[in-house]
Amino acid sequence: MSGDRVGIIGIGQSEFCSRRDDASYPELVREGVVRAMQDANLDFDAIEAVVYSLSPDAMIGIGNAERLGVDAVGGRNKPFLRINNGGATGISAVAAAYYHVASGMFDVVLTAGADKIGECGDSQTILNKIWDPSYERPLPLGTINMLAMSAVRYMQRYGMTEEDMARVTVKNRRHASLNPKAHLRRIVSIEDVLASRLISWPIKLMDCCPQSSGGAAMVLASEKFIRGNHLDAVWITGVGHSAETYWMGDRMGNNPTAEHADAYALGRSFEKSYRMAGVTDPARQVHVAELYAPFSNTEFHSIDAARLVSRPGESVARLRDGEFDIGGKIPVNPSGGTLCTNAIAVTAMARVAEVALQVWGRAGEHQVEGARLGIASGNGGDHQIFGTMVIEA
Amino acid sequence: MELLERQEVWNITYHHALGETASWFYTRIRDEAAIYGRRCSKTGRVLVPPRSFSDETLLPTTDWVKVGPGGRIEAFTMVYEKFNNLPDPPYAFGYVLLDGADTALGGYFKGIDLTDPQAAAAKLKIGTRVVATFAPERKGEMLDFWFELAAYNCVHEVAEG
Numbered sequence: 001m002s003g004d005r006v007g008i009i010g011i012g013q014s015e016f017c018s019r020r021d022d023a024s025y026p027e028l029v030r031e032g033v034v035r036a037m038q039d040a041n042l043d044f045d046a047i048e049a050v051v052y053s054l055s056p057d058a059m060i061g062i063g064n065a066e067r068l069g070v071d072a073v074g075g076r077n078k079p080f081l082r083i084n085n086g087g088a089t090g091i092s093a094v095a096a097a098y099y100h101v102a103s104g105m106f107d108v109v110l111t112a113g114a115d116k117i118g119e120c121g122d123s124q125t126i127l128n129k130i131w132d133p134s135y136e137r138p139l140p141l142g143t144i145n146m147l148a149m150s151a152v153r154y155m156q157r158y159g160m161t162e163e164d165m166a167r168v169t170v171k172n173r174r175h176a177s178l179n180p181k182a183h184l185r186r187i188v189s190i191e192d193v194l195a196s197r198l199i200s201w202p203i204k205l206m207d208c209c210p211q212s213s214g215g216a217a218m219v220l221a222s223e224k225f226i227r228g229n230h231l232d233a234v235w236i237t238g239v240g241h242s243a244e245t246y247w248m249g250d251r252m253g254n255n256p257t258a259e260h261a262d263a264y265a266l267g268r269s270f271e272k273s274y275r276m277a278g279v280t281d282p283a284r285q286v287h288v289a290e291l292y293a294p295f296s297n298t299e300f301h302s303i304d305a306a307r308l309v310s311r312p313g314e315s316v317a318r319l320r321d322g323e324f325d326i327g328g329k330i331p332v333n334p335s336g337g338t339l340c341t342n343a344i345a346v347t348a349m350a351r352v353a354e355v356a357l358q359v360w361g362r363a364g365e366h367q368v369e370g371a372r373l374g375i376a377s378g379n380g381g382d383h384q385i386f387g388t389m390v391i392e393a
Numbered sequence: 394m395e396l397l398e399r400q401e402v403w404n405i406t407y408h409h410a411l412g413e414t415a416s417w418f419y420t421r422i423r424d425e426a427a428i429y430g431r432r433c434s435k436t437g438r439v440l441v442p443p444r445s446f447s448d449e450t451l452l453p454t455t456d457w458v459k460v461g462p463g464g465r466i467e468a469f470t471m472v473y474e475k476f477n478n479l480p481d482p483p484y485a486f487g488y489v490l491l492d493g494a495d496t497a498l499g500g501y502f503k504g505i506d507l508t509d510p511q512a513a514a515a516k517l518k519i520g521t522r523v524v525a526t527f528a529p530e531r532k533g534e535m536l537d538f539w540f541e542l543a544a545y546n547c548v549h550e551v552a553e554g
Binding site: 021022058061122124125128133134135136138139140141142145148149150152153156197198199200201202203245246247248249250252253254255256257260 | 398401403407415438440442448467469470471472476478479488494496497498513518519534535
């Protein structure tokens with residue numbers, strides 16, 4: 001390996017939960033930052049630039065809340081850049097921090113953010129506003145029913161059932177029970193999921209992610225800095241992003257480029273990050289995956305897009321066989337994933353952080369034995385903007 | 394210790410200009426009870442709802458094409474949960490490929506009994522024929538029309554018992 005890689009040297013995450021009445025928004029940002037700085041064993045003076053991870057302002061009810069974040073991240077007199085890519089925000093922020101270092105302009109960059117969605121309690125009202133005011137706003141669109149429609153198409157194409165969806169929740173809750181940072185940690189059965197309240201058919205309450213509050217931060221550094229200071233690190237070896245059309249109705253009908261059942265642009269993003277990392281056969285080379293899947297059904301098309309299976313739809317049978325459990329062939333979302341914790345501004349950062357901890361061998365009780373190469377993803381907008389990464393020990 | 398909170402409400406009024414393309418589309422819905430799409434000159438694809446340019450070729454669309462009122466269901470869901478500032482449940486809505494269009498248009502499905510979700514899902518199956526139905530009094534907006542099952546499907550259901 002050449003000496004110009006970008007490494008992760010510090011990770012901090014909150015214990016996520018519905019509400020944090022003990023902490024204001026900037027205090028919650030600071031929580032993740034302090035933990036990441038302690039993990040990196042660095043002073044704030046060492047941080048040369050900050051990339052701020054913040055999705056739609058209305059979720060926390062503070063316009064341009066990055067203004068409040070400047071102090072929480074020690075950003076005075078430093079380059080400071082906010083990233084907002086919807087649900088992909090967190091991984092896009094890590095990617096932007098990566099670009100800062102890879103460009104050679106900076107040696108040490110902090111990326112951080114937080115969300116307090118539990119204070120909003122009205123997230124579908126806000127998410128309805130992501131649709132255009134000309135045509136689609138008068139419809140009751142939201143992220144749940146948008147992905148319920150993806151589920152309906154996935155069922156038709158690949159035979160996924162409501163029970164298959166429930167199996168994803170059962171697996172991820174079992175994983176989350178091992179992760180003290182996860183929000184929903186109670187183990188549930190297939191019957192529990194199927195009996196939970198119907199929200200937007202076929203999605204039930206337990207097929208949905210929670211509205212979480214918490215902060216996260218990561219410190220990235222150049223290989224030169226890491227070697228020069230004898231620091232421990234894991235490496236970002238692949239970075240990809242890919243976007244797709246705004247129009248959901250264009251992802252169906254006659255010969256769509258990006259089928260709404262699948263995650264087309266996510267697949268393209270993974271292709272880019274795999275190519276960069278030299279991963280040619282992900283089903284054999286990937287040891288662990290943290291894939292952004294806020295609803296149970298969406299884990300299937302994410303696994304398909306990451307090519308952890310040989311063809312779209314095969315993820316359903318492989319999950320049934322336990323291949324994506326901790327202890328299985330390629331554990332997917334060993335942290336419990338987005339389905340168990342969703343503080344939107346930092347959810348996709350947590351995917352990167354969790355994979356980094358896995359390949360570092362520091363994931364604790366939800367550690368995947370022998371993980372050396374892992375992948376992470378984030379999905380933003382109306383299932384429209386995707387980011388992916390390959391992380392290696 | 395005692396932890397306090399304070400309530401905030403955002404209530405903002407916007408007056409969104411719809412632009413030439415959407416304005417033409419809505420005036421036809423209002424005045425003719427008809428739905429139109431825009432054709433891409435390069436690929437011939439008819440985009441509904443109409444757009445002034447194609448996101449695939451990045452060229453301006455060139456002509457208006459009348460589509461529907463018949464079509465087939467491409468996606469659907471039935472919502473049973475109440476969300477603030479959204480309609481009272483239950484309701485069904487989704488996307489329909491209108492005859493003559495290449496992309497699907499969103500709208501409500503009406504006239505379906507939503508009491509039994511599984512039965513309703515079977516009625517709204519992807520591929521089911523529907524007809525765009527217009528309100529007698531129209532304002533020139535998306536809610537001036539909705540989709541109802543086509544008579545053909547009803548006959549088919551009876552035949553299947």
